Structures are given as structure tokens and as C-alpha cells.
Amino acid sequence: MQCTSIMSVMHYYEVAPIRIVRAGADVFTYHHESSLEIGHIVKIPVGRGSQTGVIVAPVTKPSFTTKPIALVVEQEPLPTALLATARWMSSYYATPLAAVLSTLLPRGIDKQRRTRATQPTHELIREQRALTPTVDQQAAIDTIRQSTRTTHLLHGVTGSGKTFVYKQLAHDAIAAGKSAIVLVPEIALTSQLVDEFLQDFPDQVLLTHSQQTEAERHGIWLSALRSTTPKIVIGPRSALFLPLRSLGLVVVDEMHEPSYKQEQSPRYSALRVATILAEQYQAKVIFGSATPPVAEYYAAKQAGAPVITLSSRAHNRASGPHIEVVDMTKRAQFTRHRFLSDTLLTDMERSLATNNQVLLFHNRRGSAALTLCDNCGWTATDPDTGTPLTLHADTHQLIGHISGYHMPVPTMCPVCRHSEIIHKGIGTKLIESEIARLFPDKNIVRFDGDSGKEHSVDSRYKELYDGSIDIIIGTQVIAKGIDLPHLETVGIIQADAGLSLPDFTSEERTFQLITQVIGRVGRGEVAAHVIVQTYQPTHTAVRAGIAQDYSTFYTAEIPERSRYHFPPFSYLLKFVCAYKTEKAAVTNARKFAAELRAELRQSERLLGPTPAFYEKQAGTYRWQITIHSPSRTHLLELIGTLPASGHWQYEIDPVSLLS
Template sequence: MYYYEVAPVRIIRAKQACFTYHHDQILSIGQLVSVSVGKQILTGIIIRNVSRPNYETKVISSVLPLPPIPKQLIDTACWMSSYYATHLATVLQMVLPRGITKKRRISASRDLSFSRDRTHFLLNETQSLAVDTLNSIEVGTAILHGVTGSGKTAVYIEHAKHILLRGKSVIVLVPEIALTSQLLAEFQQHFPSIIVSHSQQTEAERHRVWQQVLDSLSPVIVIGPRSALFLPIKSIGAVIVDEAHEPSYKQDQAPRYSALRVASVLARAHEAHVIQGTATPLVSEYYLASMAHQPVLTMRERAVKKTLEPNIEVVDMTNKALFRRHRLFSDSLIQNLTETLAAGHQVLLFHNRRGSAAITLCEHCGWSALCPVCGTPLTLHADLHRLQCHVCGKNNRVPTACPSCHGAEIIHKGIGTKLIESEIAKLFPEKVIARFDGDTQLATTLEKRYQELYDGKIDIIIGTQVVAKGLDLPHLRTVGVIQADAGLSLPDYIASERTFQLISQVIGRVGRSAHKTSVILQSYQPDHPAIKLGITQNYQEFYQTTLSERRGRGFPPFTYLLKLTCIYKTERAAIRNSQQLANTVKNSFPHVAVLGPTPAFYERQYNSYRWQLLVQSKKRSTLLEIVSIVPPSHWQVDLDPYTLL
């Protein structure tokens, strides 16, 4: 008889993840089985072999007719459970597709091919040096720090060829599903078969992809967002993280993991390496790489020879004389748009806020439209004639009179992408306009319309962060940034870093060819360091300045953070319980700093009140000890939070 610790993929006990079972045959670690838990039959994974215990064990009910999950993936899942203080069953639910025991009909996969003008490329000296260096790395993490347009994708492709020749697989992570299309189009020029995985696939499609990877006997190339890390790949040679600075690599629900950390652990288990490719490396990652003497490969020159740098103009939004023709768009921006569109080229307008207006208020008494559930300001969506909450989704009709004083002086202030879209349509009614943001319908996402964008069939592109990331559009000539400082007022230690990244990235959408291009950047704070250094893409100065500030204030990379959010139906309960835990932590762990409790940035969500504690510690192990004393209900735990909001 053989004995095994099996982890069911559903939480049975809060403090126990594995249970001992027996079977009359030798089974492999990672084998999927069915086990009896009480009166239920659950799917589980064999985690390890054990000796016969001194108590009676149940027999494994059945062995699923599937190859075992690779041990490296099992080990990574166990590490995640420990590192992020999350139940192993919660982690394993990401490793296995939903409905794994369902019988499915074989369905044809959707065609994801794209047409591109360029079918081959010659690496320049800098790219070739980067490829040679990456090819020589066995284990560890390398940062590929290439300015926008330096040809990082070409380096990825050449390195992937090298990995495949060694008989190993490659995972290519993208921060957004939208960028899958572009990277896939590039990779399809060089590799006949690429596996694409993302969350917008149906359950059946995701199951088919998972089964394809599990059954594969030859190396594969997988492209997808962070969840692609959990595909059952047998032998990984490299994990490439494109646009590695993006916040979407941190999952915002349990398990709240960083794909950068998980990628490094998974790669180490496979004796492989990680490549973080970005024009604006995360300050913390860059610092850690330099401290650990990990390779940082810098690519300062553009991939295409004889590229022309864009003409960049900064417009001070406090100077109303520069906005005589329109209140949102400066005279200079309108002039540039007019000339670019008349020449038959594309323009891109970037703004970091959705909706038509951010605030609806009464000019007479000062009443403002707040969400009745969350208490956050409602955003006007003029096209729907509704006020919508971007926290909980609640929406109300737009009042014609003030609910407080009954006056008719209702006004809408602030700029959103929908307002930009409607105003631009008035200025250029004959042009094809496309808006891409968090409100975009599934059928009209950037991913779905990528080929139209690439071919120049869309004249005016309007969007939030998704349009600033990694897009390479040959017909784009002008970029307009509507309010560059929109994110600087957020109460977060990464606010200036995020602003610097977005400005650097959106400017990098042009200046990638021999064509003349322009950037018009509008800002109320044109002299802010994040904006001035973002415009010049001066990463090193921004890095040194930011590092100095964080050292003084005790933020990463010089400390570890733990964000604890207390959630109750009443404000009194949220305050009382958060104060109690704050006092307990201060008394039990005198060497940590406890900030708060304070109302969370989104103080009310889904009819609940949210109060927040932030714990700073030099030792991450101390934070894990603190997590162990957090009450199991009414608290949300986030180790290593990307943002404080």
C-alpha cells in the first residue's frame, strides 16, 4: 500500500491544506485524483509521498486519466501559499481549469492570425549584444531596459528561438489582453504554432488550451497575461515579462500575488531565467537587481535607423490664453490634430480617467452627487445619461434639480474619455473615432480592433492606460495628453512613479520611424519632476530622486508593506475593530511602524465601510507573523501591495 498527501482544490479546513490517503499503486506527484472528503467527492492533487501514518486513511477514490501536473508548478503553488499566507486550495484553483472533470466535445480553436507589413528584421549591435547576453544566462532574473522603440520584441523572438533549440518552452507574459494581439502578430512571423491563453476565453477554450499544454511532448511558446504562469508546462527555459512595470502583474484578489515574484520562483524550479522587459523599470525591481548584481541590459538606441525624435510641446493648462478655441483642447493641440488628420494619418489622445465628468455638483449650495452605496463621487456618462460609480457599479439618473436645495444650477466638472470623445466628434465629425477604456464593450476592445488600428483605419484613438502600453502603430503621427498630472494628486507613494511611466510610455508611441511626429502634453503642473523627466524619458535621474525619497519615508524597496483593510456594515464597527488590531500589532510587534487606521481611499464599497492599516517592516517574516493574528473574517490582507489605494 502507498500513502500520499493530497490537496483538495476546495478549502476543507482553514489551517490544513493536505490530507493523507492510500492507494494500491505507485502514483506520481502532481497526479490528479478524486478523493472522499466527508460525503463529498472532490478533485485533488498529490503533493508528496509519505510513510504510513498511525491512523486509518481513506483510499483514493479514482485516478483521473490525465498526465501529472509538473512538479515545478506544484512546488511553486506551495511556495505561493506560504509566501502570500493564502490557503493552498485557493492557489490550486488557479492552477487547474474550471470543470476539469467535465467531458467536452472537441471544438475548433479561433483563428488569431494577424497581418503585418514586416516579415523579417536585422538586429542592430545593441540588440545582438542583448541577445548574446540573455542566451548565456542560466538561472536568475535579467532586466532588459530598452527605451520605447528600441526593439525589445525582436530580442524576445531571437532569444525564444535559442530556448526552443535547447528543447525548452517559453512563456511570454503581457500586462493586458489587448497587447496579446500585437505580440502574437510579431511572434507569428517566426514561429508556426503559438499557444494563447487569457481570461476572456470561454471555460471550454481555456480547458482546451490547458489540455494542449499538458499533453504536449515538444516545447511550446505561450503568450498571455499573468495567469499563463500556471499552465502545466513540462520544461521551461525562459519567462519573458513584457512591459514589466505594469500594475496588472499584481493580482488584486486572493491570492494577491506578484507575477514578477511567481515568475522568478517558477523559473528557478525549472532552472530557467526571467527577463523583465520595460522602458521604465519599477524602481524597487531596478534597485533589487542592482543589489543582487543581476544583469541589467540597457538599450538606448532605436531599432529602426534614421528615426526622428518626436517634437514635444508642453502646454500650461493654467494659461487660459492657450485655450481660446476649446476649453479641453489647447489651440496648439487642435492645430496639430487638424494637420495630421488632413494628411491622412492617425492621432492618439490619452487621458487617465473614464467617463464624461468626474464631479456633478450644485453651484448654489455645493451638493455633490455621491454613490449611495460607496460614498465616492459618481461619474457622469453623458452618452447613457447616467451617473455611475466606478467602485461598486451602482448607477443613478442625472438629476435635473438639486436634491438638497432644489435649485437648477447642476454642473458637471472634470474631464473623462467619453467627454473627450464627444467633443472631438464635434470638431472632426467625418473621422473614424475609437475609444478604449474600462467602459469599452467586449466586442469593441482594443484586442478585437487591433488590426484596424494597425492598418490605420481608425483615425482618432482615445483611451486611458491601455493605449499607453507598448502599441506600435505605423500610421500614428500625433499624440495628445489631455491632462498629464491627473494621477499626481492620488494619496499613494507610487503616484509620481506611475505618472512618469505613463508619460514616458505614451510619448514612446511616436518617434519610432523616419516620419515627423508630435506630442502635445497639457498639464497644470508642467514643472513637476515626474512630468519633466517623463517627457525627456530620463529614467536614471527619476530613479535616483525617487529612491532617495523612499529611503527617507520608509517605503519599498527599503521596507516591506502589509495593507490590512477592515470591512464592516457600519462605520463604527470598522473603526473599532481596526483600532483594536492596530493596538494589538503595536504592542506585540514594537519594531514595526503602523500607519493608521484611516478610512480607505474607497471608504465605502458594496454597502460596507472600509478602514485601513498600513504596516511597514524591515523583515517580511514579521509581516507573516502579523497576518497570522489577523481575524479570519471582516479583514482583507494584502502582502506587498502594489498600491495603497
């Protein structure tokens, strides 16, 4: 009798851990008795411990001894399109694959949890009327349906009904058996948009956001991975990484929001990643905004991507608010209060007397000490970068935080020779206390980064919508695509405050915020008023923002970007060091800058080193270096010259040079 020996066939795989094991090594080889797929999430032995990893490729038996895969964490593998996007991110942002994978996967992925319902419990604020599309909306829908391109820029004025376009195209994706992702800014999850999608897709929405618990987010992630039917995912930038089986549409709403750029490693742009993810899935992307970033708009035009315009407001919208500009250099208009004009106070009193709402907006990030002429509005700018100079009172200097240019604080205005040079700012807490003193019987709520979760737009949206809150005070948190039907008066406390920031995007952000805030009113039946207070009423960003005139602002801004070599005309790389003492920060920043200059090409510029805008943080002194280059590839090479210490960080393609 003959015996047959059955030997198990061993399978070998490259596995990428989600924590860095060794610098410069992204994958390691392991074996397993069973056949596994690319994308399977596994537990692997690393040293004396274990790690979670992802299978990225099958390989032949190596010449060295391998360790076994200990456990398959989840039987359903990650989609290959998502893994391909992760590898692109690692290369494009010069970031270890482990850092990317840890961003893609939910925390506690290897924990055993009870299965919980993941359907969002979201109170519907209002029922939506059954609408037919406007001519503009239908044209936009048809253009995107017929397009063979991946990316589409939907440039719609505030109130033009971009959400309706998103929903119709989401219906198309679902009908084709494919999912859709709708990104909204993390800073304020848009309750109105969620309402509309829940009503159209009551059983298909997966809602994800930062206020959910670890277990809740894990449950949403598993629902996406295991689902055999298409879903509508709504959430912030991380929603891109839900593991959907198929994908037909990605929407990036309010694409101009800075929150779409992640500030921690991997420092990725959700706009870039959305495009790559869509390409991998053979899906379409819609970038929607009333105020698209000029660099993105320019790039879309240059690439021949469809730029679709919604030029008029949608159904039953008012013709627009009445806008009045108050010149803050004319002190005769401030007889009742030092920073609330007589015009604004009168309008507030009228609105409150008729039980309508008031919104007071202030760009808080521009409330740091600014230097300007109280008579003509002149501000000091850096001749090398065109950005405003920042006051350093300890040295009595105005300093350019990008180039290092500095000058003494002037004793008189160089334009009008007036001696009233002011250095001051206004904060939202000060506004709140002054308004409470002037209107003690009104319900006043402040919405900003310091107001806490209990005062988030999302948690108090019903009160905002039904008019229970009389006076709303807010920063850019409130300047989102929400409809407030009882809002009658909007006051912009100092429209040009953001222009004082030493950044190449300060004028763009000022224009965007003015445009977005004015867009909060004039959407319903209430005759709305906007009072714009500013020291610089003739500044292009202020004038174009008030007029909702993107074309004028874009036409003026593009030559300035070209003149000073800022995006879209060059790529940027920012290095920041942090040391316990100022001397160490300065010494090491200057040493590294000298090394970088030796590596620069003729077409490249190095600016700095200079103190970071937020120079002292967490007990350290922070200095930065910025490099402009026409070659992004060479910037990636320069990252390789970074000193091997924990004192330095880098960011390629920063959306701001404030750090």
C-alpha cells in the same frame, strides 16, 4: 497442492484539495491500489461530497483509517517544478495551498470534453521584414546567453526592439528542446507581439487569455500538459501556470504593468513567481520595460543581476517626435476650448486633414476630484507620506488616505497666494463627447475599462493599425507596446492628473504613462507631434517622462522612497475591513489597530486606520491600516493576528495603497 494468496499492496498519499476543507490544514491522507506520482490530479471523497485534489507526497500507512482516492482525473502528472512553485507561493504569500492550486488548475478540470484544436486563430496584421539585430540587440542577446544568473532586466527605450531579443532567445530554448513563456499584460493582449511570434513559431504557439471560454482554456492547458514537443506560451500572468514538461525561458514584457499583481487571493506578483518558477526549471527570466519599477530596478542592482540597456530605437525608426508642453495655468492658451489647448486643436486639425491619426490620452484614475492652484500648480501633500491629499467635500477637509493626516481646504494658495484653488477632474467620456462635437465627421473610438470587449485594443487592432480609426481616446489601456504607423499627433490631456492620487507609486505611474504614450509615435515614417498639457510642467515625473529620461526620474525617486519608508526600503502589509455601517468599520479598524500597535517592533510604523480611497463599495464602508517593516517575516506573523471574521482582508507587498 499449495495455494498462493495474492494480496494487493495499498499505497498512501498526501493529497492537497483545491478547495479549503479545514482552516490550517493543507493536505489529507488517502489510499489507492495503484502506484501514483506526485502531481497526479485526483478526485477524493470529502465529507459527503467529493473534491479535486493534487498528490503532493507519498507516505507510509498512517495509524488512522483512510479513504480511497476515487479517480485519477488526468494520467499525466503536473510537473514537479510547478508544484514546488505552488508550495512556495502558499508560504510566501501566507495563503492556503488550496487557494494556490485552484489558481494553477483550469476551471472544470474534471469535466469530460471533446478534444478540440488549440492552435490560435489570429489574423496576421502584417508580414515582418527579415531583420538583422542592431549592435545593442546582439549585445543583449549575447549577454543573456552567456549569463549564469536566473533573472535579467532588459531596460529598452520605447521602440528599441525588445521583442526581437525575446524571439531570438525563444529560438534558443526551442532548439534545446525546452518551452518558453511570454507574459503580456492582461489589460490589452498585445496583438503585434502575438503576430511576430506566430510568424516565427507558426506551429508551436499556445495562446491563452481571459476572453477564451472555459473549454478553450482547458484545451490549451491539456495541450501544454500532454505535449511531447516544446511550446511557446503567450498570455497574461496566469500563463505562468500552464504545465509545461520543460522550460528554458520566461519573458515578462512591460514588467511595470500593475496587472502583473493579482488582486484576489492568492495576491501574488507574477514577477516574483516567474523568478521562482524559472529557478525550479533551471530556466532564465527576462523582465522587459522602458520604465521598470524603481523598486525592481533597485533590487536588481543590489543583487548584481544583469541590467541590460537598449538605448536607441531599432531599425528604420524615426528620430523621435516633436514634443510641445502646454502650461495649463496659462489660460490664454485655451481660447477655443476649456481643456483642449489651441496648440492641440491646431495639430489635430492638421493631422486629420492629411488622413493621419490622433491619439488623446488621459489617466482616468487621476480624474477624481483633485485640489490644486490654477495659477502655479501647487498641490497639497501629506507631510507623513509625501502623497497627495484627497478632497472630502462633505467635511471640507483634505485627507491623507494612508496616514490619516487632515487639514481644512485652503482658501488661497500657500505658495503664490492666488485665490483660485480648483477641485475638478476630466473623464474620458467627457473628452469623447467634446471631441465628437468638434469633429462630427470623424471615426472616434474610446478605449478604456468601460468601453467593453467590442472596443478592446485586441478586437480592433486591425483598424488601429491601418488608420481606419481617426481619433483614438484612451487611458492606460492604449499606452502599450503597439506600433501605429498612421499616428501623427498625440495629445496628453492632463499629464499630471495621476499625481493627485494618494499613493506612493503615483509619481512613478505618471512618469511611466507619459513615457509609454510618447513612445507610441515616432516609430515610422510619419513626422510625429506630441502635445503635453499639464498644470505642473516642472514636476520631475512630468519633465522626465517627456524627456524619456529614466535615469533622472529614478535618481529623484529613490531618496523619496527612502525618506518615507516605502519599497524598496521597507516591506508593506495592508489590512482592509468592510462593514455595513461606517460606525462599525471605524470602531473595528481602531480596535485592531490598537492590537497591532502592541505587537509592533521599534523599527516598524503603523499608518491609519483611514478610510480606503474607494471607501464605499458594494454597500459596505471600507477602512484600511498599513504597516511598514524592514522584516517581511514579522509581517507574515502579524497576519496571524487578524480577527477571525469575514470582514477583514490582507495583502502583503501591495503595489498600490489605493483600495
